[in-house]
Amino acid sequence: MSAVWNYFKVCTSDVKFAICNDCKAAVPRGGTKPSSFNTSNLINHLKLNHPEIYAAFVNQSNEKKQQGQAAVAVKKTQLTLKDCTEKKQKYAKDHPRAKAINRKIIECIALDNQPFSIVQDAGFTKLVEFLEPRFTMPNRRYLTDVCLPELYSVVYNHVEKLIVDAVYISFTTDIWSSSVSQVSMLSLTAQWLDKDFALKKAVLHSQECRGSHTAEAIASAFEGMFERWGIPKENVHVVVRDNARNMAKAASEFGVPSLPCMAHTLQLAVNGGALTQRSIADALAVGRRVVGHFKHSPLACSRFEDIQKELNMSVKKLQQDVSTRWNSTYYMMQSLVEQKRALSAYAADYELPTTLTASQWGIMEKMITLLGPFEQLTRDISCAEATAADVIPGVVSLTRLLAKTDESDKGVQTAKHALLEAVSKRFDGVQTEPLYAIATMVDARYKDRYFDPDKKEEARNMLLKVVDEMASVGNGQREDAAGASADDPGQEDQDPPPKKAKGSLQDMYQEILTENDVATQATTGETASQVHAYLGEVTILKTACPFKYWSSTQMRFPALARVARKYLTAPCTSVDSERLFSAVSHVIDEKRNRIHCNNAEMLIFIQKNLPLTDMDKGKN
Template identity: 80%
Template sequence: MSAVWNFFNVSPADSRFAVCKDCEAHVMRGGSKASSFNTSNLICHIKKNHPEAHEAFLQQSKAKQQRGKDSLQKTTQLSLKQSAEKKMKYNKEHPRAKAISQKIMECIALDNQPFSIAQDAGFSKLVEFLEPRFAMPSRKNFSDVCLPELYSVVYEHVEKLISDAVAISFTTDIWSSSVSQVSMLSLTAQWLDPDFKLVKTVLHSQECRGSHTAQAITCAFEKMFETWKISKERVHVIVRDNARNMAKATSEFGVLSLPCMAHTLQLAVNGGALSQRNIADALAVGRRVIGHFKHSPLACSRFEDIQKELNMPVKKLQQDVSTRWNSTYYMMQRLVEQKRALSAYAADYELPATLNATQWGILEKMTNLLEPFEQLTKDISSAEATAADVIPAVMSLTRLLARVDESDKGVLTAKRTLLEAVCNRFNGVQSEPLYAIATLVDARYKDRYFDSDKKGEALNMLLSVVDEMAGGGNDQQEETAGARSDDPSQEDGDPRQEERNPRQEDGNPRPPKKARNESLQDMYQEILAENDIITQATTGETASQVHTYLGEVLILKKECPLSYWKSNQARFPALARVARKYLTAPCTSVDSERLFSAVSHVIDEKRNRIHCDNAEMLIFIQKNLPLKQ
């Protein structure tokens, strides 16, 4: 408050005026509203009419300002010791310094940064600006001290999580670096918690020295599982590639294993379609064309100019990789897409090879033929894909390949060979308990995708496992009554029932006479429409649960089966225990593949001498730190 109010009072009759204490004059406060009041008129009044009062006002104002300065100085002024401490750097054991070092270590692990970032001028200036008292540790301190400390923190958290898991599924693979003479063996784990939430973690990406024999891999498995105190009884399955050494190693280790579905599809496509002479010749010409643009910047510039002239999107041609069949699919797709631009280029400039009309037709038809495989590869490579997806996918894929389409002319032999390859590679999937039971407890599929002669066998497998996990009850299955349920898809007049597809003696669908343009999803729906729901007379509580569950309507394919079991585990407790075990299994080893993609960013050309132990700790932190946060 201004010192002038020592000489005035607010008028009780009208707040717009102030009354002088000396002469009792009413002085306007400067406006009609309180927001516009000021003290200028009051100061002028005492200056003009009361010089002594004005002098006293000036002295009081100076004294008030000085008290404010003294108070501010008293509250902000630091002692000599405090000033000195403020300029001193934190000791490395200071809590604040340790916290900052840990965050920098997390940054290095999560963002694939080298340890040398501690010596980079820009990063050091940024940290100094944010915290002047922090002394940046050395590169060696991060690699030898901070990394093991953070690894221990994350390790303890993962160890606690995995100790509570009942049934655990694993993936494994071997990777060799292209920039360093290093090979690494991976081990990832996943399981379902009591709320049917999928938990994934990376356990190892350790160096695999020497020859990759089955015996060496078995010894590595024994050490890894012993490190995490995981007994073989808790191992549900290990998903691995189709290599003989890996299959033999898991067998000798004494646990169940399944081949990676993506690898199996790779073998089927390469052996059944891409190896055909006319297709291989067309692909060879396509690779030569792509190689021309890949090694000539001038050719690339000319090709881009032609794309712009034709009002086409500017896109580069894609080179395939021999170990990824879908990269060959994308290569063919891009060649077909850029046919006009390539033809225009060949008219003006020289190419090392050109595709003739027959070869263009083959590439286009092969793109259409392999489209379901590409879609299926995407589906099974998702994080949510499980072993339950294998049987429905194989049944739908074989049915689609068995259909004869007018567009198959020119690749009909390749289509037949592809069908044979898929049937041979996936022979017996319906009899594999891990696949069969997982499919039955997936509420999107249940028993609808089994052949009629395999459905009873799969159901017996499920009942046996339910009894075993329920404590060995005496529930038994009676004779099949053969009655249809009230499933709306089975009613008369359903358009999906109008067309049946009888099977040949070899079990494959018989090709229809008319040409079709159908997708993989159409096959899923068609199989559902052809499968009746069978009701059975049962005795015993667990068997009753199974048949009640199987008799209910399927959930949509896009819905999550884990959410279904979270909501229905109270209704079907015996089945929920089976689902919690069997729905943990992935159908591919994609988790290990993705892990090695991350490893390739750690062991790269700039860090090709990093120690494998440090690389494993960095990957372990990168993949598992989000579980702790």
């Protein structure tokens, strides 16, 4: 029925007329017989005499029309009996939708360190059934035997394409032994610079290392891993490993250059040079007992928190150190000194197994100051973009800082002297090691400014020799020795470096740069001209990125850019392998201590390299 009858009613004395509800006028219905009656006159009456009522009528008509169209659409979309039956049927295993869900389940297991038994957990199965009722949850065997290898193959092929384009690749390696099962694993991670000087990283292996970890066995494992990826030894720039003799010998027997991990070397220097000093070791032993008391007593821990609140201090827990991480000892001392007031208040009301004397508190405070630059350097070299170029400047700045005398050294002079000797001994010869020296020279933050006067000329000659050798091989690239481009970071006006606390490690970096003014030298030869022009320019800021520098400057110094692309691939630590094994420890844990090593390796490979495929999808 038309919405117009909301505003009219049929005349009771003569049905040929309709009475307007508003003005009570009698309006003809358009004929003399009921079959010819219509609403046109009624609508026109509203339009001419009652505009506001007419507008309301139009809105009601439109709403009614839309409701009718929706009803027709619903009727058209009603499924047939056959369609209803098919919609309730479960997907077959080879159905595209089922395969896509299976892949997401494997990604979830790999990325979140979930066990394969998650497909049997009630909560997870209910969630998946709610999201997709037609999906049949696979069993664990199907996931491990079919879905895991399929996803591994996809990610492997993607990484393989990236590796093929790399000219020079550097690697890190390490061996890890599980604490919950009799399993040892050997890692191999890769990093390289692409044509745009973007740093690329990938995990290649975390494979089982059976038997004795001899140099011969490790070298044989290296050979198998490199053959599997089709990486020739000529493309291997360097392998960064720990300081163990078997790893160094394995790299030598395999026939590739290798470097020790700088973080491991710092660990040996600090432990041997300072932490073994009698007075320091005694203070640390007392500190460990104090921390252990709160770690093993929930009651003591809650009392300690109450005292911190009463003193208006931040509620913080004391940190326990680990023998294999010197910086964890540094953080333990820091936490003890920060909570000195709270510990003193606790000891006044409750019993502690032991307490630090005033002398031991003083030793800890001074050791925190003394080891601060070591902790800063360790953090710097452990960042994702740290390279072998950071070793020489870091060591030179650190030794200079240790050689300076200060009033605050009172009580730890012996430890400071021992640290200086240990650092000098452990890093002896780094300035003459070509892998370090050339990397430092082509890093625009350092160049030749951090070499000793008697080593600087030798480093320059090493660089010239390598530039000439690589230029003779790669003359295909365009050479442009014109002036610096507008976006050359080496020529931009640079802000002065931020001010640091007096006597800090950053002060030493800046002090050395200031002392080493550039001297102009006569040159002969095109590549030599590039080298001396590059070295003659000011260094970029310490906080700048050397990769971005070369990305914008490679057309000006093409011969040097090729050297930079090779030597700046080398990391200065094996942190990538250590972080890899931190992930492995979550895969092979107490809940999954019987997982097969091949499955564990595939899970780790997917977890670490799957983001590479996502990044490339974003670019496309």
